[in-house]
Amino acid sequence: MPKKDVSRRGFLEVLTSGGILGVCAAIFFPILKFITPPESGEANVSxxxxxxxxxxxxxxxxxxxxxxxxxxxxxxxxxxxxxxxxxxxxxxxxxxxxxxxxxxxxxxxxxxxxxxxxxxxxxxxxxxxxxxxxxxxxxxxxxxxxxxxx
Amino acid sequence: MKNIFILILIGLLNCSMALATNSKNCLECHAEWEEEDGPTHLFSKDIHFQKGLGCVECHGGDTEAEDMDGVRSAKNYRGVPKFNEVPNFCARCHSDATYMRQHNPSLPVDQLSKYKTSVHGQRLSKHKDKKVATCISCHTVHQIGDGKLPHSSTHPLNVPETCGKCHSNKDYMAEYGIATNQLDDFKASVHGHALLVNKDLGAPACNDCHSNHGAAPPGVDNLALVCGNCHAIESELFLKSPHMKAYAENDFPMCATCHSNHRIEHPSDKMIGSTEPGICADCHDHDDGTRGSQTADSVRNAINALVAAHEAALTVLKDAQAKGMMTTNEEFLLKEVDQSLIQTRTHIHSFDASVVVPKAEEGIAKADSVKVKSAELIDEYYFRRKGLGGATLVITFLAILLYLRIRRIEKPKG
Amino acid sequence: MPNLGNKNILTDNKFYDYLNERLKLDALVDYMSKKNVPQHSHSMFYYFGGLTLFFFIVQACTGILLLMYYRPGADSAYESVKFIVSEVSFGWLIRSIHSWSANLMILSAFLHMFTVFFTKAYRKPRELTWLTGVGVLGLAMGFGFSGYLLPWNELAFFATRVGTGMAGAVPVIGDYLLVVMRGGEEVTGATIGRFFGLHVAILPALFIGLISLHLIFVQRLGMSEPLHWNQKPPQEKSYMKFFPNFIYRDALIWLIMLNVLALLAVFFPDGIGVIHWPLGEKADPFGAPPAVIRPEWYFMFAFQALKMLPAHIWFIEGELVGMGLFTAGGLMWALIPFIDRKSAMNKPSRWIMWFGIFVVLFIITMTLIGYLVE
Structure with a gap:
């Protein structure tokens, strides 16, 4: 296997890991914000x-x-x-x-x-x-x- | 055939009510002679009939008599009253508190005395005018209804037409030299619209300003008090305002000076101001030596600014709504601005810029806060789209990488 | 020719090695890498099952999140949902994704089922996979029905009243069934309690059990090959490795769908057209019902068919006949692997084919009538 191909693959691995992290962030950011209780505390009921x-x-x-x-x-x-x-x-x-x-x-x-x-x-x-x-x-x-x- | 049916019906009703009087005897003959719009046929809808009173309670006579001569010869026979006798004919019972207590204790017994003070009553007694309204002109003769029932001629929704029967008849009213367009004017007015179109029974009919039994024009000097029955704050402010004195000196008809009387149109902000179409200019020139023109302009500017602030807030709010944001809180706050607008417009009647302007400014501050909050919602809307854009980009990026990976592992070797 | 040379592409990963030493993952990977997925013109049908699973996972995650703020009860359900969409940050997103994903889950489950039906993938030895699949779809519809009421808005209230009212027409036990479903004679706060319990506890438990069985069966038996491959010589059959090739493709589709979900949720947070879920006004049991009461789209065909039946057929109530027919049809559908004897011998059956076409046409026609005819 030529060396150039290996480094290209390594680069792709890094990119993929970055992509996975990015997607996780895109998913977990709204979730973390969601579970943070809003200032008004709880739903006003009757x-x-x-x-x-x-x-x-x-x-x-x-x-x-x-x-x-x-x-x-x-x-x-x-x-x-x-x-x-x-x-x-x-x-x-x-x-x-x-x-x-x-x-x-x-x-x-x-x-x-x-x-x-x-x-x-x-x-x-x-x-x-x-x-x-x-x-x-x-x-x-x-x-x-x-x-x-x- | 129908007559017989009605006869039987009336007969049955009478029997079941176990009347003391035997009206059946009258009906036996009268129902046969009379056309379908005759008293015997109309009478079943009459409040008196429903309360168990019969013909003789008003007309007198002897129900046991064999024929009409016998009926007429009875001592208490009253027959048909002459035109000018009608008020007293009805008042025989209706002014008798002891009698009325047995039938309808809560009904007032002052109709006759009020009637005597009315223009109708005055003309009847002083001028022997045979064209004025008496009891039966408004209440009908034999279909006298409970004013709370919708079919009654004195139900609020029917009152304008009942009065209009005579008052909008040009030929009939010719000799009195008064206008006949009151009914048309009323129908075109804000009150007429509320009453007749929106069926708002709280809106005034003729009698709410002119009184019913004591019907007469309210009088120039008391107008603010009459209107003030409903428009309490406007009246209170007006009575304390500089206009009060000026109007009294010039014999201006208070409220009606600006609002007219029967054709009271929905007031508009355009009415204020020292230039057209403001009506203040009718009296206040720029240099008439008073502060009137100046006040008119500053009040108008204050109101315009509040209306503009309200409009601006509403526009931004609607934009936020159209973008699908939850605006219930902002709508709620906007209601307070509506309230401020109502209050500011009400306080125009102080004719004092130092009263109106702070009210308007209070409303403007509220409107501005609605606008700011709605604008925040719109920012949030764009933030969502930017956030989505970012997330989509990241996800698409990973998807492309994954696609490349699939391509790579499936690429034929060599 | 796919890459079959590399035994395990994960062998050079330290994290994998750590886990492998403790959990013997090699055996699992080895097992999966031996699994092949047939490649042919209808290969795309294989992805619908996985897609349904994806939407279910989204449902579970967003559902758990919503649970943090949702409060069942006649005087708190609507208020808490309103609170979620207006006050909680990203609450609108979570609710919208939950609603979109619910509809897409049912849709992809339906597509999965029909593709399986028409490719006869249910044939021996996959009868039990089919049965569990039908069960999962039934539960998914139960999720939809019970979840619809939970916001306690006008839309939900009247649809649920009509929906549960139909249960009352069942002979003998109808009245009892209705009372049990509603928690009383009428749809009230008690109904929310029941539907809530069903939606977040009973159905998820059953669903996870059944879908686990379904997935285990699929893993044990592999993907079904098309009927006509029976006569194909082995060298003409083409395969793809389940791991990693098929899994990667699955992941790619999931990523694309995640994008689609996010787009839909942001641009159409309250749904599109007749598939919509605006919060609207709070349910008022004494208020006038809205002009049009519609069930969710996947119940529309049944609702419309029952509505169109005459009041009486012969001497039996029309609604009852309809329900009888639906029960018989549903039962026949669920038992199709056992009815379609020819399929076990890899032979096509014209009758079954026509039955399937009839069912699809019936559902499409009734749904269209339901939405288009006043």
Missing amino acids: QVKLEFSRADIEADPKKAKTFKFGRKLGIICVTSDGALKALSATCTHLDCTVQHRPDLGIIWCSCHNGRYDLDGKNISGPPPKPLEQYVVNEIDSGIFISKEEA
């Missing part, structure tokens, strides 16, 4: 822990804060007797975002003066349906929101 505390809600001039619940916007407010109430924040009339009116003790949509009570029931104005009510659980200082069991 229960959400709010990023703020009761004190934050009470400090708000309207005694309410909005939060993201799945694809929807929710509103949580402190009632005059200190209870926490969480509702869908999207008005059932034309999709405006509702607000808490501690002065009236209602949830209010400013777009067309739609009114709901603190359980989300539509009480006056254009809204045709109640707001969806969520379950609030206060554990230690964390507030957890979940869907009402069917």
Whole structure:
């Protein structure tokens, strides 16, 4: 076997090894990235822990804060007797975002003066349906929101 | 044949309800004389009939009598009321709280007193006008429906046509010298569209601004309060705005000055501004000595900037979407920009640039963050393709080497 | 003439020597190098089995990765899949490859089966290889059916409701079968639990067992030679060494397919045309079903055929007759090596040929009707 042929084969071996390493890298890079847990931790299921505390809600001039619940916007407010109430924040009339009116003790949509009570029931104005009510659980200082069991 | 069937039906209904009054006696004759649109045939759809009231409850008379002379001779016989008697004819029961409590306790009993304050009622009493609307003009005579039922003439969806029956009739309205295009205008308005096309029962019909029994124009001075029933913030801001005083001094019809009355079109950002098509220029010249024109322009610029920022964010977001990226979070954030846009447009009614501009800027900041996040998604899309390109290259490289190796080991020797 | 001179091309590799001293690899390599693969105009058919294996390996790897984030249950399944594709880095890639590879695995398994059928490679002594192969395909379809529900989106929910509903038509045990499959009367979160268990534990266990048998049988018996080689003089038959020549070719095809998978996953992460798996909206058991409920393409022919049957044939329910026919047909298909007696004597059978053509035409026609006719 001529020497030249041997060195050519050796070169091919090196290239092949490099190629195999490259393919392994192409496969394992995404896998390593995949198994690294993302910043948001875990999938948000039907229960959400709010990023703020009761004190934050009470400090708000309207005694309410909005939060993201799945694809929807929710509103949580402190009632005059200190209870926490969480509702869908999207008005059932034309999709405006509702607000808490501690002065009236209602949830209010400013777009067309739609009114709901603190359980989300539509009480006056254009809204045709109640707001969806969520379950609030206060554990230690964390507030957890979940869907009402069917 | 049909008559007999209806007769039997009505008879059966009556029996089953065990009515105190025996309307059957009236029907025996009236149903035979009357055409198919006569009272006896229409009456089955009437709320009074459904509540168990019969002919004599309104018309009086003696059901035991042998013939009409006997009926008429009864002491309580009221027969058919004259035109101007109609309101009192109905009010005999409807203004009687004690009586109404037994049938429909939640129904108000103030219709007559309200009616007396209405333009209709005033003309009836003062001018003996026999063309004005009385109870039956709107409620019908023998098919009086519950306003919550869709077939009723007073159901919100039917109210515009019910009022329009007279008010859009040019010949009928000629002597009053008022416009007759209200129905057409209403149908073309944002309210008419919401009510009649989108069937949004929250949208106002005629009676929501003019009242029903006390129907009258709302009056120039109170317009903001009337509109404010639904447009609460706009009204509140307007009442505190510099326009309030100016309009009162000039007798301008508040909201209607810019929005018109019946043909209230979907408001547009174009309405603002001191140059065409902005309507502010109607009153505010560049040099009219007020800050009006300047405010109009800065408000318009702020809104335009927010709309442009929203558009820009949406364009980038749609691009990311079209590229197949998951944009649910960005869509969610964009909803907040929508909300800012609504708020900013609402705050125009303060007619104060120092209120509107910060609102707009808040929205612009949100829109910009949506744009940045969507742009990141698009970068990610190209990163995926570059990554794929690299991986494909490496894999193809190895595949070629493998192919060469196969060729080599299968190359015929010698 | 392939290179048969070099006994073992790996002998100069130190790593190989190390392993060889401990595991006696020489015997294995020696055994494999004696194996030959027939070379003829239809040699390409030999690669479909290996290709199916490749897709299965991809399925196992991506499936295990998905398991790290997937959470079964009515209120977490959809959310976790959404989380995977939107938040986890390369999650979209893993899910997309898993879906693409699943479809391609079924496709290459089907092609493998039909090529084996028409070349009569199932004939004696390979009857058991055929049987295990049919079993593997059945399990693969089970994987497809159970995996489809797991994202708990609208698409999956209604397709599964229709799919499991068909089990209810089975005589006598139908109702019981339906309840067992769904974990209740209706498709609910309980169904996800069952399908999940099936998809990640029961089916993989059975699949690995069966495919190991299948591969061992193939290794023991080697590749089947074409029917007409029977009359060929030995010098006219051409062979390729299984190792390394055939293995290298296999590896080359795997590499190309890996490229194809990556391209498909990046350019069509949600599939193409009717073969698609967009995540869409979360399943709502009380919501209106979408206008078109379609099973996956490999169930389309059966779904369409059952749909087209009249409500009653004679006095029996049409669906029942259809299922009876499918069971009989499937059984006949699985037992073809025993029915086709001529093949054991290396003779072609016209009847079996026509049966195969009928089955292929039936599947193609029904699938096309399913997709093209409203």
